[in-house]
Amino acid sequence: MSEKATLSVGGKEYELDVTVGSENEKCIDIQKLRAESGYITMDPGFGNTGSCYSDITYVDGANGILRYRGYPIEDIAEKASFVEICSLLIYGELPNAEILSKFRRALAEHAPLHTSLEKHFAGFPQGSPPMAILSAMLNLVSCFHPDVLEVYSEGHGFDRTAALLLSKVRTIAAYSYRMSIGRPLNQPNPNLDYSANFLHMMFSEPYREYEANPVIEKALSLFLILHADHEQNCSTSTVRAVASSRANLFSSIASGVCALWGPLHGGANVGVIKMLEDIKTSGRPIDHYLDMAKDKSNDYRLMGFGHRVYKNFDPRSRILRNKVDVVLKELNRKDPLLDIALELEEKTLKDDYFISRNLYPNVDFYSGILLRAIGIPLDMYTVMFAIGRMPGWIANWRELHDQRLRIARPRQVYTGATERSFIPLEER
Numbered sequence: 001m002s003e004k005a006t007l008s009v010g011g012k013e014y015e016l017d018v019t020v021g022s023e024n025e026k027c028i029d030i031q032k033l034r035a036e037s038g039y040i041t042m043d044p045g046f047g048n049t050g051s052c053y054s055d056i057t058y059v060d061g062a063n064g065i066l067r068y069r070g071y072p073i074e075d076i077a078e079k080a081s082f083v084e085i086c087s088l089l090i091y092g093e094l095p096n097a098e099i100l101s102k103f104r105r106a107l108a109e110h111a112p113l114h115t116s117l118e119k120h121f122a123g124f125p126q127g128s129p130p131m132a133i134l135s136a137m138l139n140l141v142s143c144f145h146p147d148v149l150e151v152y153s154e155g156h157g158f159d160r161t162a163a164l165l166l167s168k169v170r171t172i173a174a175y176s177y178r179m180s181i182g183r184p185l186n187q188p189n190p191n192l193d194y195s196a197n198f199l200h201m202m203f204s205e206p207y208r209e210y211e212a213n214p215v216i217e218k219a220l221s222l223f224l225i226l227h228a229d230h231e232q233n234c235s236t237s238t239v240r241a242v243a244s245s246r247a248n249l250f251s252s253i254a255s256g257v258c259a260l261w262g263p264l265h266g267g268a269n270v271g272v273i274k275m276l277e278d279i280k281t282s283g284r285p286i287d288h289y290l291d292m293a294k295d296k297s298n299d300y301r302l303m304g305f306g307h308r309v310y311k312n313f314d315p316r317s318r319i320l321r322n323k324v325d326v327v328l329k330e331l332n333r334k335d336p337l338l339d340i341a342l343e344l345e346e347k348t349l350k351d352d353y354f355i356s357r358n359l360y361p362n363v364d365f366y367s368g369i370l371l372r373a374i375g376i377p378l379d380m381y382t383v384m385f386a387i388g389r390m391p392g393w394i395a396n397w398r399e400l401h402d403q404r405l406r407i408a409r410p411r412q413v414y415t416g417a418t419e420r421s422f423i424p425l426e427e428r
Contacts, residue, residue, distance in 0.1 A: 002017065007037075009037065012037070014033065016028050019053075023060065047308070051237060051408075054232070056068070056089060056395050057069075059310075061311050062312060065315065066315050066316065068089055071088070073319070074315060074319065076225065077226060077319050078222070080225065083100065083193070085225050086228070086390075087099065090394050090398065107163055108190040110160075111167045111168070111197065112171070113171055116144070120137070122179070126179070126180065128179075129261075130176040130177060131261045131383060131386070134176060134257055134386060135258050135261075137172045142251065145164060148161045148164065148249060162249070162394050162398075165250060165394065166390055166394070169387055171188055171201060173198070176380075177202055177380055186201045186202075192212070193217070195218075202376075203375065215330040216327065219323050223370055227367075227388030228389065233265070234260075234262070234264075235393070239253060239393045239396055240408070241408040243396075244406065244407045246407075249397055253390070253393050256386075256389070260386055267381075268303065268304065269367045269385070270379075272341075272365055273337065273372065275302070276337040276340050280340060286340070290344075290347060290351065302348070304362055305348065305362065306360070306362065307362045311358040320365075320366035320370055323370055324366055324369050324373060328373055335372065337372070338369050345361050348360075367381075368381060
């Protein structure tokens with residue numbers, strides 16, 4: 001007999017189903033609560049509310065665990081390619097050589113943009129935020145491929161649509177950057193893999209073709225893998241909410257881009273770099289900033305510390321920290337911001353204030369430094385996050401449709417005025 005939970009309210013008792021996930025996560029299912037009792041639950045920010053059953057990503061914040069389809073992030077981060085992880089997340093299993101080769105060919109085929117689309121970039125003012133361009137252009141791309149506007153059904157072009165989106169988002173992002181600096185657009189090179197092709201479109205010049213560096217390409221692939229999915233975060237939940245209306249894949253993903261744009265989500269690594277730059281410029285000791293962060297009367301906070309889910313080390317931060325060292329060594333370069341970041345980490349890990357509050361470095365703390373070492377400009381950081389998160393968003397869109405979930409429709413507790421009579425303007 002399955003376990004039940006009992007809710008006692010208003011003099012009545014209601015039995016609620018208890019479900020258990022594959023990693024022993026326990027859930028009280030309240031789907032029938034309102035219909036049977038008239039009550040709803042209140043959980044602003046949805047920190048204690050499950051919105052779905054999902055097979056895609058498992059996060060255990062207490063123990064610092066992250067797994068894609070059961071594979072620990074530590075295992076796949078260095079061993080897999082980003083394209084492999086895209087296939088894993090979207091389709092559920094690691095691809096064999098034949099499937100992977102077919103997937104890569106599809107990505108290469110769909111990389112170019114329609115020539116009319118290229119002209120639309122000129123319509124954005126120079127200096128436009130790349131995230132604004134990305135979200136707008138994703139919806140525009142769908143206009144040139146009307147078949148992707150069809151509501152998803154099994155076998156109805158999903159594979160092509162997913163490959164088209166994964167490939168074109170990279171081209172749009174690179175074009176957005178080129179346009180923002182007033183440089184000519186670089187056409188994609190079908191002979192390069194996913195990360196190398198993106199770097200080529202970003203940095204090649206007429207008389208200085210991008211020179212492939214396997215270490216840099218691997219670092220970019222690693223960054224994308226570490227951002228590929230992360231359970232039901234703000235942007236993923238947004239994608240699922242929009243998709244629940246049976247919106248097409250492109251418009252659903254564009255909504256995720258907009259949600260990711262915020263400084264509390266995808267823009268957090270930009271905040272980290274700005275914080276480190278401020279510390280460097282000020283010349284003040286690290287302890288000065290630690291004291292400000294601990295002062296309750298001060299609004300100052302250390303960016304890149306703590307996480308909504310992780311109450312331990314974010315496993316992605318450790319992987320990124322090691323990769324930053326590798327890249328800087330390869331480039332024979334030192335970054336003073338890394339030195340400041342390392343000192344900040346060292347001191348917070350010995351400080352009871354930060355330890356007691358589980359304020360450990362998160363993925364954003366080192367991801368900005370890695371992007372900076374690769375040569376990605378600051379206003380492109382959130383775009384890079386969006387490129388990495390594409391396979392997770394696509395996987396969640398597909399899963400929601402496969403499960404035939406109802407349209408998202410949260411409830412509310414109304415706290416406004418009770419019924420009152422309307423007074424015509426001349427009588428007020």
